Amino acid sequence: MTNTKLRIAAFQRYPVFDDLQATIAQLHTDLQWCQEQGVELALFPECYLPGYSTDAQVVARRAIATDSPVFKQARQQLSVFNTDFILGFFEQRVAGIYNSAAVLRQGQLMGVYAKQYPNERGVVAGNASPVFEKSGYTYGINICNDANYPACAAELSQQGARLLCYPLNNMLAPATAEKWRSKSLDNLRQRAIETGCWVVSADVVGTVLGENEDKISHGCTCIIAPDGSIVARVAEGQAGVVVFDIG
Template sequence: MKKRQLTVAVVQDAPILFDKQSAMDKIESMSREAAGQGAELIVFPEVFLPGYPRGLSFGARVGSRTVDGRRDWERYWESSIAIPGAETRIFGELARELGVYLVIGVVERDQDFSTGTLFNSMVYIGPDGELLGKHRKLVPTGSERLLWGQGDGSTLTVIDTPFGRIGGLICWENYMPLARTAMYAQGIDIYLAPTADARDTWQSTIRHIACEGRCYVISCNQFATKASYPTDLACYEDIQDDADTLSRGGSAIVGPLGDYIVEPLYEQEGILISTLDLSLITQSRFDFDAVGHYSRPDVFQLIVNDSKQDIVRRK
């Protein structure tokens, strides 16, 4: 029998950008703080490790890149992690010690074929310390495409747990109706939506997803200021004239009928804590189940290619 309650924690903060150790230290300290408040599932924002480089151009213009911009990107690359790797083992030790599920947004370094590609990924760690899976963002948004490659259908990850099935999509992937449907079709109950979008329209998105998927939606954003940016970056001048607050946050928890369980948090760092009544998921699907009794497979069908897409196949 599934557990009927789950205490979740949503971390809204930012590390020192491009500083892997800063992110690791914050992951440990804020996980300990959240676990001390009874959290069983702790969620960190999109690319919390090593931070979301909002406002930075990396010296890129259409048709040209600068030497200094390449050096900044190399510094970002140096702050990325492998999955699995030394950092995920540290996360595992922390999760096992605290007895919690950890879900962390990271910049992942490809280690299968090329060491030159990064991915915007979400890593899942279980309370036994095991690496449960990962998800790679399918389509980086706008200028993000210069930094991160595209994920494939093999990491549309949903994980079975004692309290239900957890999974999610990253930021504007959540605007992809077919990607959402692929998650619903895996029976998702706790839908994670880490993001870098602090606009009011994002709140409409997460409330719609909760109501559409009849699931809890955990949305997690960074609260970031200029103080979290190293001033010795070549492209620091890109944000020099920007407002001090670069991301105002907006993390929130939404129930399976689209109502806020925890209202959005703005203009400050913090941890949102809530105990979820999981029976509401079943109750909410009484009159709407997007991939069940409210679907029409005789009219609409979705084909998902969930195989790993390798550029080289070895026999």
């Protein structure tokens, strides 16, 4: 007997860079909250664990292997919670560095999805579309720029996915951020309508000071029904969380 509903949560968070313990502490707080709320699956932003970058040297410095002591320690510290969660990071593999999202369940690594259309320098494109299951729901992951490619979502729905999870990082130059402010949401709505799947996204928010130009993310964290309607969204410009029971 499977559940008829799946309680999901999506977190809009300020980015943290190169401070794994600070990020893990925030994850600990958020997953504790999820457990109290009966959340079964939680989603966090793209490359949330080390912090996002498009610079090849920074990406290489932040890359972590799933069998490394650092990643194992993170898993161990977050193993006490019942909520499954999707956590983004730059992943070091033998073949190169990937922009990945791990599915974690009580300290166990259930699998990894690697971004198929990476727009970060020095990152290798993934070529697999794994699906996962929670409480009778099959779901899959696409990461940020993948949302521009309908075939990525279609691959997941063709494998029986009923929920598409999108870790995002829309931290961009102000003019670019404004352009994507509505387009990012429109893309997600289109992917829901085309596939008939629920869609959930988790984005960063705030401002990052840069040497040449500051960057800003308005935040596009939401839950979208298969008909393209937005059933829940974190307010732009602030950290927060949305929870919804998808049917």
